Amino acid sequence: MIELKVRKTLLSHQGKMELDVDLQIGKGDFVVVGGKSGAGKTSLLRMLAGLLNPDSGTIKVADKTWFDKGQKLNLSPQQRQLGFVFQDFALFPNMTVRQNLEYALKKGASTNIIDELIDMMELGELESRKPDTLSGGQKQRVALARSLVQKPKILLLDEPLSALDPEIRAKLQDYLSKIHKAFELTTIMVSHDITEAIKLADRMIELDNGSVTKSGTPAQLFGDAKLSGKFQFTGIVLTIESQDFLNILSLVVGKEVVRVVVDESEAKKLSPGDKVIVASKAFNPIIKKL
């Protein structure tokens, strides 16, 4: 269990912002932290990691105090034993994949964990390569593996997948889910991606202007909205054609083209390139797993 009760005055470009968070996170939870840019998400992770000192408050993990301003107690990042992965990989360019992992090993510790991680993250074919020769997704797999070399109990992830394209990102999410379970981690991940949050999170937290404004399971946070009986998507108008008294709109939705019938008065208002919402009562939709 992580119990975090911290305050810190941060300096944003709009002036001072009070980060004031009182959070309990259960052992083994996968928590996704969302919220607007500048809300304080990274600062929160950095405080937990011991990289940023709160002005006041306490941080306790499994009945051990990591930080207590009143008692002048402040464990160093090394003493906190957590794994941290940022968006920018931060691998040593002059070392191979294996050497990058070995460098994170404590002196005298068994190298079994390196083999286990190389196996689990499917890095076998890449272990002799240098980071410069790897793709973004491969680099991030190495960074994830490296964060686990010291077998931390807590893993902090600051938008680790946001620089990756959607397909690689989905694969990395599977790796994350796998290591979270295999290493019995408590994982706290900053992400702006709703799909990612729903896929991975036991609990989602939203920060706004330094405070927690929402907290709950994805079903609790999105459940009501999803049960409205309607669905909608946005698309870009590609063409508007008249066929047999019908106006057919071709829309680009993601990488697909979707055709919908549109009312004549509405069709007259539209031109190619316009952004539109298509909404419908979800009366009898066809659902296929992707």
Ligand SMILES: Nc1ncnc2c1ncn2[C@@H]1O[C@H](COP(=O)(O)OP(=O)(O)OP(=O)(O)O)[C@@H](O)[C@H]1O
């Ligand atoms: N050490 C610090 N001292 C004072 N202010 C800071 C410090 N670090 C960050 N800030 C400020 O705190 C605010 C919140 O920053 P933070 O990086 O935590 O936000 P964020 O929610 O992670 O944003 P983003 O999604 O853009 O990464 C910013 O305005 C930033 O300038």
